[in-house]
Every structure is written in C-alpha cells, then in structure tokens.
Amino acid sequence: MTLVLPQGAAPWWAVAVLAGLGVGVGVWLTRSLGDASYRRPDERDRSLPRHTSWLVLAVALAWATLTFRFGGYAQWSLLPAYLYLGAVGAALALIDLDVHRLPDLIVLPSYPIGFVLLLVPTVVTAQWGWLLRGVLAGVVLFVGYLVLALVSPGGGGLGFGDVKLAGVLGLSLGWLGWGSVIVSVFAAFIIGGVVALILLLAGRAGRSSHIAFGPWMILGAWVALMFPVRVMTG
Numbered sequence: 024m025t026l027v028l029p030q031g032a033a034p035w036w037a038v039a040v041l042a043g044l045g046v047g048v049g050v051w052l053t054r055s056l057g058d059a060s061y062r063r064p065d066e067r068d069r070s071l072p073r074h075t076s077w078l079v080l081a082v083a084l085a086w087a088t089l090t091f092r093f094g095g096y097a098q099w100s101l102l103p104a105y106l107y108l109g110a111v112g113a114a115l116a117l118i119d120l121d122v123h124r125l126p127d128l129i130v131l132p133s134y135p136i137g138f139v140l141l142l143v144p145t146v147v148t149a150q151w152g153w154l155l156r157g158v159l160a161g162v163v164l165f166v167g168y169l170v171l172a173l174v175s176p177g178g179g180g181l182g183f184g185d186v187k188l189a190g191v192l193g194l195s196l197g198w199l200g201w202g203s204v205i206v207s208v209f210a211a212f213i214i215g216g217v218v219a220l221i222l223l224l225a226g227r228a229g230r231s232s233h234i235a236f237g238p239w240m241i242l243g244a245w246v247a248l249m250f251p252v253r254v255m256t257g
Contacts, residue, residue: 033094038087041094041106045086048110049079052117061118061126072121078113085109085245092249100147101198104140105248107133108195112241115188119237125184133191134161141198153198160197160204165190167208185236192244202252211236211243 053075059067089109093102111133115125138158145154168189172181196203219234 033090037094038090041090042083042087045083049082053078081113100144116238119235123235125237130187137194157194157197161190161194164193203247207243207247210246211240215239
C-alpha cells in the first residue's frame, strides 16, 4: 500500500464556511443530546453527561477537514456523504461513551442514507463499480466484526452496535477503495488499544471493564479518510 496525497483540495473559504456550519450542527447536537433522551428507562437514573460541548469542536473540525479533503470542485458531489458521516459519528461517539451502546435509531437509517448520498457521486462520475465496492466493503466489515463479536471472549469488547456501525463505515470507505477500509480497521484497533492501556494504567478501568469501541471506529474512519492509501497489486 502507498500513501496517496489528496488532490484538488477545497479553497480556504469553503473550509471556513463548512467549519462554521459544523459549529451550528454541533450546537444543535449538544442541545439535542444534552438531556440524554437516547437512554433507556433503566439508564435514566444516572447523572447527565457532564461534558457535551466538545461535540461543537468535533463536528466543526470534522467538517473543516473533510471539506478540505473532498470539497474540491471535482469532488463536490462526494462531500455530503462524509459530512453526514462526520455529524452522525460525533453523536454516536457521545452516546457510546455515555451508555456503551449505539442506538439502532441512528445507525440503521445510516445505511439507506449513506447509500443514497454515495449514489450522487456515483452518477456524476459514472463509476458504478465504486458503489458496488462500497456495498461489498460494508458487507465484509459487518461480517468480520460479527465474527469477532461472536468468537472473542466476552465479545472482545465488541457489541452488536459496533457490528452494525462497521457496515456503515465499510459502505462509506469502500467507495474510495480497499486501502481506506483496511486503514480504518487498523487505526480503530490501534487507537482503541492505546486508550484501553492508558485507562488500565491510570486505574480508570480493569481487565473486565467494558470500554466503548464505537468512538475509536469512527476516529479510525476519519484517519482513513484524511490519509488515503492505495492497495498496490501485481
């Protein structure tokens, strides 16, 4: 695999505008999720999340960097798919960190929404094989994470929410190429492993503690989007 530098990056004003819009989306998410309405009845006796304002920075940063990466004039049709992924990813990260769960209400609709958003650049570029690759990558990651969740002791820290999220990420990353899919998986497990080690050393978690993995899957996907690689064959 070789690193491929982004081409046709968006102009600075587009990055600034989308960063500003990201702030607005982040504020809306903060207000929407601040009351923890996503919790189940048996989870509502806990105190509300103390820190949610980081969502504003997270979405703004995600939208700015994704616009820089995909907002060039030749790639404009691809940008909405990843802006959606950035906003939904930030919301899912907060929820997973709070209740160690990724709600189907958010994850499952992301399959048809992601497919439709990727259908637009597919029509524009006439690269139908890329959309097919995205669907195939979604299936591969879904099955791969499902196997890990079933065969690993205690699920290996993976829940079925992570399995469903893997399919969404595979769809979005597979459109770009298998290199992005591979990088996202490796980055997720590396980041998740480092975070788990830090928590263990700091005494914030034990060997049997359940550590949310969804945020690191999402961060791994961002790494793959920002630092694309191409799988070299032959």
